[in-house]
Amino acid sequence: MKxxxxxxxxxxxxxxGDYACGEGAMAAGCRFVAGYPITPSTExxxxxxxxxxxxxxTFIQMEDELASMAAVVGAAWTGTKSxxxxxxxxFSLMMENIGLAxxxxxxxxxxxxxxxxxxxGLPTMVGQADMMQARWGSHxxxxxxxxxxxxxxxAFDLTIDAFNLSERYRVPVMFMMDECVGHMTEKVxxxxxxxxxxxPRKLTSAKPxxxxxxxxxxNDVPEFARAGDGYRFHTTGLTHDERGYPDMSAACQExxxxxxxxxxxxxxxxxxxxxxxxxxxxxxxxxTYGITARVARMGMDMARKQGIKVGVIRLIVVWPxxxxxxRELAGDIKAFVVPEINYGQMVLEVERCAAGRAAAILxxxxxxxxxxxxxxxxxxxxxxx
Amino acid sequence: MSTVIETTEQLADRHPxxxxxxxxxxxxxxxxxxxxxxxxxxxxxxxxxSGVDLDKASIVSGIGCxxxxxxxxxLDAFHTTHGRAIPFATGLxxxxxxxxxxxxxxxxxxxxxxxxxxxxxxxxxxxxxxILVNNFIYGMTGGQNAxxxxxxxxxxxxxxGNFERxxxxxxxxxxxxxxxxxxxxSLHIRRMTKSFxxxxxxxxxxxxxxIAPCSTLYARLNKLGTGFxxxxxxxxxxxxxxxxxxxxVDIGFQDKIVCGKFIDEERPTFLEAMHEHYxxxxxxxxxxxxxxxxWIHE
Numbered sequence: 001m002k003x004x005x006x007x008x009x010x011x012x013x014x015x016x017g018d019y020a021c022g023e024g025a026m027a028a029g030c031r032f033v034a035g036y037p038i039t040p041s042t043e044x045x046x047x048x049x050x051x052x053x054x055x056x057x058t059f060i061q062m063e064d065e066l067a068s069m070a071a072v073v074g075a076a077w078t079g080t081k082s083x084x085x086x087x088x089x090x091f092s093l094m095m096e097n098i099g100l101a102x103x104x105x106x107x108x109x110x111x112x113x114x115x116x117x118x119x120x121g122l123p124t125m126v127g128q129a130d131m132m133q134a135r136w137g138s139h140x141x142x143x144x145x146x147x148x149x150x151x152x153x154x155a156f157d158l159t160i161d162a163f164n165l166s167e168r169y170r171v172p173v174m175f176m177m178d179e180c181v182g183h184m185t186e187k188v189x190x191x192x193x194x195x196x197x198x199x200p201r202k203l204t205s206a207k208p209x210x211x212x213x214x215x216x217x218x219n220d221v222p223e224f225a226r227a228g229d230g231y232r233f234h235t236t237g238l239t240h241d242e243r244g245y246p247d248m249s250a251a252c253q254e255x256x257x258x259x260x261x262x263x264x265x266x267x268x269x270x271x272x273x274x275x276x277x278x279x280x281x282x283x284x285x286x287x288t289y290g291i292t293a294r295v296a297r298m299g300m301d302m303a304r305k306q307g308i309k310v311g312v313i314r315l316i317v318v319w320p321x322x323x324x325x326x327r328e329l330a331g332d333i334k335a336f337v338v339p340e341i342n343y344g345q346m347v348l349e350v351e352r353c354a355a356g357r358a359a360a361i362l363x364x365x366x367x368x369x370x371x372x373x374x375x376x377x378x379x380x381x382x383x384x385x
Numbered sequence: 386m387s388t389v390i391e392t393t394e395q396l397a398d399r400h401p402x403x404x405x406x407x408x409x410x411x412x413x414x415x416x417x418x419x420x421x422x423x424x425x426x427x428x429x430x431x432x433x434x435s436g437v438d439l440d441k442a443s444i445v446s447g448i449g450c451x452x453x454x455x456x457x458x459x460l461d462a463f464h465t466t467h468g469r470a471i472p473f474a475t476g477l478x479x480x481x482x483x484x485x486x487x488x489x490x491x492x493x494x495x496x497x498x499x500x501x502x503x504x505x506x507x508x509x510x511x512x513x514x515x516i517l518v519n520n521f522i523y524g525m526t527g528g529q530n531a532x533x534x535x536x537x538x539x540x541x542x543x544x545x546g547n548f549e550r551x552x553x554x555x556x557x558x559x560x561x562x563x564x565x566x567x568x569x570x571s572l573h574i575r576r577m578t579k580s581f582x583x584x585x586x587x588x589x590x591x592x593x594x595x596i597a598p599c600s601t602l603y604a605r606l607n608k609l610g611t612g613f614x615x616x617x618x619x620x621x622x623x624x625x626x627x628x629x630x631x632x633x634v635d636i637g638f639q640d641k642i643v644c645g646k647f648i649d650e651e652r653p654t655f656l657e658a659m660h661e662h663y664x665x666x667x668x669x670x671x672x673x674x675x676x677x678x679x680w681i682h683e
Contacts (some may be wrong), residue, residue, distance in 0.1 A: 004681055006672075031679030032480045033623070040588040053663045056672040056679055058479045067472035074445070079680030082480065100466050112431030200681050226680065227477060228462040232441035234407065234456060236464035245410060246456065246464075263629050316632065
């Protein structure tokens with residue numbers, strides 16, 4: 001369906017990535033946000049708290065990030081699109097209820113504007129070191145979806161996609177910005193509401209007595225019932241059967257958790273998204289994301305001037321990872337070069353998929369700044385030899 | 386003449402609160418002589434007597450023995466994470482304000498791991514009914530010390546007796562701003578039911594603590610006898626003092642238990658304060674969250 005125009009600030013704006021992300025959420029139909037202040041993400045909720053009262057949305061500043069995430073999961077069960085916003089230290093606290101959202105199959109969006117870590121780290125400076133936490137941060141097996149914008153425009157566009165994916169697959173979606181994109185101000189064009197596609201919550205057509213909260217009728221994703229519509233359903237973070245009743249058995253665990261994974265795995269081709277350029281005949285392919293993708297392009301141009309054939313895969317959806325494409329490319333090239341503002345996270349995925357057929361070379365940066373493009377260029381040149 | 390009920394089918398037919406329960410989940414997991422079932426029964430009775438629309442009533446529990454209550458109530462029911470029932474319920478209430486949202490959980494869940502959420506929800510006067518069953522101990526995990534364990538009482542992690550000062554929960558709730566505060570024991574079924582019913586009819590942060598026996602762990606570790614002995618103890622030692630100053634209602638080991646309705650006052654709830662404030666500041670530009678929630682549909 002088309003976006004509700006009350007949340008869409010149509011026009012050309014000059015916005016930073018945080019504000020653009022907030023606008024994207026409101027355009028997507030988000031009407032509940034709970035959050036706790038944390039640099040460098042706070043501008044997202046500041047934007048939302050100023051605009052929500054005029055569009056029927058409720059923002060609440062909770063007492064901590066544990067509560068923020070719990071409130072978001074609760075709110076989502078009314079059918080209201082819900083989101084929270086944080087950075088690394090808060091993301092760590094949210095892991096508990098991100099797991100609950102995964103287990104209860106609750107659509108919601110978690111924005112993490114990444115800063116340097118570990119611990120309090122570099123509160124006002126960039127990092128990309130939460131990428132594996134986005135994938136594995138909560139205990140147990142689940143398949144989150146995560147996106148990574150490289151500009152304020154994408155912070156707007158991809159936030160809408162994040163909500164749509166969360167609705168379609170009933171999963172928590174991680175929106176992995178970084179401090180540079182969050183605090184970078186650029187032109188952001190917000191289209192008319194009728195040019196924005198939003199996915200509404202798929203409500204069950206079953207009658208209350210016949211409704212199975214986790215019955216799938218052969219589909220991957222169960223149908224939703226809102227709290228307050230007379231279904232009197234039960235849901236729990238415990239391993240549960242189709243009725244949502246606890247069932248402490250290995251058989252129920254196998255069936256339920258397997259489906260949690262399969263609903264994403266079976267639809268990887270629909271979810272995975274990346275930009276690909278100049279990989280035909282390339283000797284080296286950059287794999288990059290977020291702010292680093294923009295820095296890496298400079299390094300790539302510098303390497304080309306030295307005659308190196310280099311292409312690029314820019315990850316837009318980072319989880320699930322574009323495994324198939326990396327495997328294909330691994331047979332055709334010498335090496336992948338992976339610059340990231342951490343000491344080696346997504347490079348592990350590249351290495352796993354390349355499976356020894358192409359090298360996977362990390363260009364690390366500890367955080368607090370972006371790479372020197374020359375460092376990336378040098379890595380490309382070395383990799384091509 | 387009484388009849389012995391032998392099967393859950395018979396129970397479903399005959400028990401007066403069966404329509405409020407998920408009878409397909411019986412038998413429940415609670416031990417014989419546990420007090421939680423009694424509190425559930427009183428809550429169901431209060432729902433019935435209040436005549437509230439059960440389709441619009443949600444229940445949220447955390448983790449622990451009392452955390453299992455949501456799982457047995459035939460309402461929209463959420464069995465959430467440890468300590469987070471109150472913030473989960475806060476999101477649920479704010480995103481669909483027409484719901485009656487009850488948080489039903491234990492002392493460890495709500496005042497230990499969830500203590501920060503408890504005080505802030507009371508401070509905000511969040512529109513939640515919070516029923517806390519206090520058995521002085523972590524029951525589900527095997528009898529460990531709780532923030533409510535009385536001084537000198539034994540627990541599995543204070544085998545030589547507790548030396549940490551416990552919370553007096555009515556005082557905690559009242560000093561943080563709860564607008565309805567009451568305490569009963571699981572022996573006081575009529576008064577407890579009346580309190581629940583009254584609290585259902587009020588707004589804001591309503592807190593009812595119910596002292597309940599854990600004969601499997603607390604009573605055994607402290608050699609307090611059987612469930613029957615504990616009920617007799619409540620009978621002999623509960624002192625009803627409505628309007629008591631909550632500074633005076635703390636509970637010592639095997640000491641008197643002051644019960645009653647301590648606080649019953651009106652103050653704008655979170656939602657009322659928000660609506661009033663935005664209406665004053667923003668006038669016609671203010672668009673509140675619709676009672677049925679902020680969901681979008683075709």
